[in-house]
Amino acid sequence: MNLKILKIIAKKRIIKNNLKPNNYILGILYNKNINKSFYFININNICYNNYNYFYIYYNKKKYLSIIKEIQYHPISDKIIHIDFFNLKKNQIINTKLNIKFIGKPLGVNKGGILEIIKTSINVRGIYKYIPEFLFINIKHLNINDKFYVKNIIRNNDKYFIKESVNNIICYIKNIKKKTVVKNKK
Template sequence: MKSLTIKGSKRESVGKSATKALRNAGKVPCVVYGGDETVHFSAYETEFQNLIYTPDVFRVVLELEGGETIDCALQDIQFHPVTDQILHIDFYQLFDGTPISMTIPVRVSGNARGVKNGGVLRIINRRLRVRALPKNLPDFIDVDITNMKIGDVYTVGDVKTEDFEFLQDDKEVICQVRTSRTAIVDEADEDEDDEDEEGAEGDTEGAAEGAENTEAPAEE
């Protein structure tokens, strides 16, 4: 997982007036949970630009005044409903030996066979919840759709993973290729159907010949 450093300072007062003063100064009040004690700190809003306005997930190294550092991950963020100003951010402290649950973005790669034939790719889940040790958390979940035909679905169970586990059911659909009015028949599928039909015709002819051979001889 990518790492991002944020510089901040601890705040002693957490009252409404102190919080309002921080925001007026262009700072964001923040909290880090999950450790031996809750850490209240603030940082300038510009510190969070690369953390928030991106689909990527980061491991945050929080550098506080006095040389203290805390490894953490973004847990929750609150925006002003009108101005979109960042009002508050919650972080969760990370420990190397303790698993953590996080939402990881899905990255679709490849050009689906069914889309080439006129089908439509529909992405159902763009982010998935996983659980793993901090060092094993992926930057993204890769979904290769190259071999997907019209009617195929790609589920959570189709993703190969060793270092982390999904918190969704294996049958949860990530994406699917749906048919459309412009869709054409896949040649490979058509060939398979033709072989099946030829086999069926051969069986029918053989059965007919067998029936003819069982007819009684005509009387002389």
């Protein structure tokens, strides 16, 4: 698997006055042996380009990491803080795997509506074996058909799905046409 990695240049955080520079975001990088606070600026690349992994350059060292938590401002909805988790070689992680749906379901062609319940699933495995996306083919779904977690076909056994097999990912909802009854007087 090719890792899609974004480089982040981190600036040392000065705790003395606790003021952050304009347009910078506070970040924390942690693991068992690491706990570093820093500022970084290229936030748009993080949030809008679906990067799963990040190289954080801090004090002339490079740290491979993933996002564990993002905190937003309650009013402006701007990102104010991001926690990064530093990955070690062959480390097992718990993460969310985003789902991409392939094809137009048969039931939609017949007037049904695709209802998506889950856009990601929880997985556990060695980070380098977890794919960027889980592709699910839904072309065969007819009206009232459901796609369950147990229907997922994976191309490798290097990661495990941590969801109930009976969880519904999506289904085709039947839309009944309303008939208009005219009152005769």
